[in-house]
Amino acid sequence: MKTSLLQVEGLTVRFGGLTALSNLDFKLGEGDLLGLIGPNGSGKTTCFNAITGLYKKNSGSVLLRNKEITHSSPQNIYRNGITRTFQRLRLAIGLSVFDNLVIGDAMHLNTSIYFNVFRRSNLRADIKNRLEQAEEILAFFNPKLIDNIYQPIGKLSMIDRRRIEVCRALISKPSVLLLDEPSAGMTHEETRDFMTDLMEIKIKTPKLGVILIEHEMNVIERVTDRCIVLSYGKKIAEGDYRDVSTNKDVRAAYLGED
Ligand SMILES: Nc1ncnc2c1ncn2[C@@H]1O[C@H](COP(=O)(O)OP(=O)(O)O)[C@@H](O)[C@H]1O
Ligand SMILES: [Mg+2]
Incomplete structure (x- = not known):
């Protein structure tokens, strides 16, 4: 079973x-x-x-x-x-692949006060971690996506946008x-x-x-x-x-x- x-x-x-x-x-x-x-x-x-x-x-x-x-x-x-993708893509077209992956995950965390008061000193480390996480998930889904990590979503083909949306859903494991x-x-x-x-x-x-x-x-x-x-x-x-x-x-x- x-x-x-x-x-x-x-x-x-x-x-x-x-x-x-x-x-x-x-x-x-x-x-x-x-x-x-x-x-x-x-x-x-x-x-x-x-x-x-x-x-x-x-x-x-x-x-x-x-x-x-x-x-x-x-x-x-x-x-x-439980994570999902949407029938109509919900990616920020003008932002990069990396930004979209990070925002997707951060959106679900309660960052405001906690982040500002306690974690500002960790910001640099946090960004580095998130970059590693983003690269890891792109490599996992399809290594070719890493070349586009700083490209705006608007420059990607439809299939790559869909792939990024799935990566965003998978980033939280x-x-x-x-x-x-x-x-x-x-x-x-x-x-x-x-x-x-x-x-x-x-x-x-x-x-x-x-x-x-x-x-x-x-x-x-x-x-x-x-x-x-x-x-x-x-x-x-x-x-x-x-x-x-x-x-x-x-x-x-x-x-x-x-
Ligand atoms: N937020 C909403 N307010 C009012 N009606 C809704 C809403 N969401 C979906 N519906 C209605 O519920 C039914 C099922 O919609 P939906 O789940 O989107 O269908 P599907 O995804 O199978 O095409 C439809 O009649 C739709 O108009
Ligand atoms: Mg539907």
Whole structure:
């Protein structure tokens, strides 16, 4: 039996009269790569926002390594080991790769008074540490990225921006990584290369649990071990790609969209 990382039970999120996520249950174990699929508006991003504490849950619970984090703050959830990327990139375009990596992590630390009063003398050491950390994570993800460490994000290709966003999510050494449509805005070729990198990450960090939201079904087929299908906020199927892709409810949900 695999060690449980994430356990979601009865998760429900409503916006006024709309139930964006309805009584969702699933588990993620160490090393799992779980696909989260479903038509537009079916609740995939809402699921990530609820798990990471950005959205309030109307009911249900989220456990990380059997510890309840349902009502924890986004900062605490981040510190406890769940990180994510966003469907629309959230990088500061004018800032360098290094700045973006550092800001991503520092954003989650409560630096103000503590930093100013007690740690100013350590600033130089802190920057050096962070540079080492940034180089380490870039090398880990894809060594070619290090050459661009002082380049502004705006100068990078879409795939490299996505890679940097993943590096930023990995810098805190999370146990759960949530990827929200990383292939959005990438060509087929870039998507293929990106997924190859992702598979490398999985090999190098075999315990990392990943949930991937993705609309390209061939990607889901190639990289996931299991997937969950949402339709109107409800889970309508779960299983390996072959099972869910032939499931009649799933076909109906997708046909309805087209
Ligand atoms: N902050 C919000 N306020 C109001 N409605 C929202 C909000 N976030 C998402 N929704 C609604 O919840 C539903 C699910 O959205 P979302 O989770 O973004 O879908 P997906 O990521 O599967 O495309 C949609 O109907 C969307 O309009
Ligand atoms: Mg979405």
